[in-house]
Amino acid sequence: MKTLSEWLDYQQHIHARGIDMGLERVHEVWQRMGAKRPAPVVVTVGGTNGKGSTVAFLEAMLRAGGMRVGTYTSPHILRYNERVRVDGIEVGDATLVAAFERIESARGSTTLTYFEFGTLAAFDIFARAGLDVAVLEVGLGGRLDAVNIVDADCSIVVTVDLDHMEYLGPDRESIGREKAGIFRPGRPAIVGETRPPQSLLGHARAIGARVEMLGRDFGWEPQVGALTWWHRDPAQPRYVAPAQGAAGIVLHGELALEGAFQYHNAASAIAALHALGDRVRWDVRALQKPAAGARAAPLLAGRLQHLASRPDLVIDVGHNPQAARELALWLDRHPVAGTTRAVFGALADKDVEGVVAALGARIDRWYLAGLVDESPRGETTARLAARVRVAIPDAVCELYPDIPSALAAARAAAAPDDRIIAFGSFHVVAPVLRQAGPL
Template identity: 55%
Template sequence: MRTLAEWLSYQERTHPRDIELGLDRVSAVWEAMGAPRPAPIVVTVGGTNGKGSTVAFLEGMLRAAGYRVGCYTSPHLLRYNERIRLDGEDASDDALVASFERIEAARGSIPQTYFEFGTLAAFDLMARASLDVAVIEVGLGGRLDAVNIVDPDVAVITTIDLDHQDWLGGDRDSIGREKAGIARASRPAIIGERQPPVGLLDALRGIGADMQASGDAFSASRVDGEAGWRWSHRDGTVLDLPRPRLDAPVQIDNAATAIAAIHALGSRVDVPPMAIRQALEVVRVPGRLQKIAESPLTLVDVGHNPQAARALAEWLEATPRRGQVRAVYGALADKDVGGVIEALVDRIDHWYLAGLERDTPRGLPAGALAATLAAVGPTAAGRSFENVASAWKAARADAGEEDIVLLFGSFFVAAAALSHRT
């Protein structure tokens, strides 16, 4: 019998491509397994950024109300098991291995990618766990992503920005059309972005989805003189809420989107305001402005595209500090490194550029990052390092107690930081 590590290695070898969008292969295997629905209620969450946080808010709010919730997210940071949570617990090695064995028996000669194996395992394990609600994160795009074999009761599209252009298209309209594919006719489609691209809206209209957009169907607003915020819906529902424990201004938008998804389920769930407040006060997501040290203040963030970088810049601008910002930055070759640096170059005082080519074939060497930094910010201070560990060591050595050390740019950067924090 293979171990979990052996199964994952096998999956990486069994299909010639890391990514191959399309539903035919995974649908055929799912049907051979009996097409188990993950739970009576399914919420699918897509978008460019904010997916993981929105999933976490949904999970926290629903579980605080007493529901059994399953979540499927990707990628993982430290352990593959993180991708599948069943009623608050990561899937065990034994459960994953048993599921992979069932998938292997069902697939016959039908090839499956690494992600397709994981998606089928998530649906299989959720269906066996007697859940009330399944919250499913899209891996890439939406229309042709493996998770789209299941019809969601509510589709959530958090934000749309440029990422994965080789697969999804070179502009926000094209990307929006792909991500709209998770919606279904006459079912709610929650849009978390206040200014969504026309391509997304047109595609959702073409599907016949019940569009409910931020700023129209629901809104999040600051309350004058109060530390919290207010969520309101066009049907007259109003909730006064505490700020999320998850830091960064954008997390209020993610929380508001999660509340809108729950609201759209209507009488199918009963999530009282107290459960929503409780979740806001406790939900944390690893690698989302995660504080790992106090002096100097050290944070880890998985942000890896220009939209995420703008959110980081907004957080840095709003954060009082007396020292300097020192950033350990690593990136993958298919990311818009120039756009990320442009968004942050005025907010970061020193760049520690970490090569990722030893972590993944897609990783950029530090020299490529340095060339882009020089082109975008000719006066920016930057040094190159062969990996995250050496870049972080140098940043810590240089940092004063009042400085901020930010490690960001990729899940690989976050994983290295969380694996080696002291």
């Protein structure tokens, strides 16, 4: 019997291409396995950025409402098991191995990618777990992503921006068209953008999906010390949705995840649950930041997550220009008295120049590290430095062979009033967390 590690290594090599867009092969194997729905209610979440956060918000609210929830996300940070959770707990190695064995028995001569194996395993595990709701994160794009073999009861596209253009197309319109592929006729299609591509809306209208868009159909209304979620009734200009009591859906205090963009993600998650009506039970209070001093695991690791203070150490998995713009906004709103030091690495196929340009002079000193030891797609240190200087010719850079040595140098140089931000990839966050200890 293979171990989990052996199964994952096997999956990396049985298909000719690591990414092979298309549903035919994975759908064929799913049919052979019985094509069981992961849960009575399925919510699919797509988008360039914000997918993982939106899944975390959905999971938290549904579990607080007493529902049994499974979540499927990717990529993982430290452990493959992070990808498949049942009732907030990562499934064990034995559960994953058993699912992989069932897939292997069913697939015959049909080859599957690493991601397709994982997707079918999640569906199989969820179908056997007796869940109420499955929340599925799209891996890449939407229309041709393995997750899309299941017809979702509600689909969310939280953002559309430039990433993975070699697979999805050269511009937002092309990418939006691909992401709109997760929408279904007659079912809620939640759009977390105030200015989405016309291709996204056009496809939704063409198939008869029930579009609800941030800023037009739902959003946040500021109140004294709180935010009230509002939802437009087609018969009225605007009304505060009366769900969860006469006071409406009210968020007191801050969100559990930092960053202004997270309020858009949270509003979209609420819109999805509101659209599902009495098929789900949920509680918005699960989104609130724990009280000061309360010990709690982060709602989601690696999203503007604070690991230490004096100096402040923050990690973020953001790896494209849109994510970098949001990070820049957060840095502007949370200045420090001292120096801002960036521990930065990237995959070679990412828009490093666009990411660095978005941050500009907010970073005082760059600690650059290659990711070749973390990923076969990792950028080398030398090339990373050259690309950073294309975006910022006078950038102050120090070069290191890997993330641990870059982080050690930044921490050694930092004063108590400084900030260290480690970002650029999941492969940057992972070694930082390994040094910091378990999640």
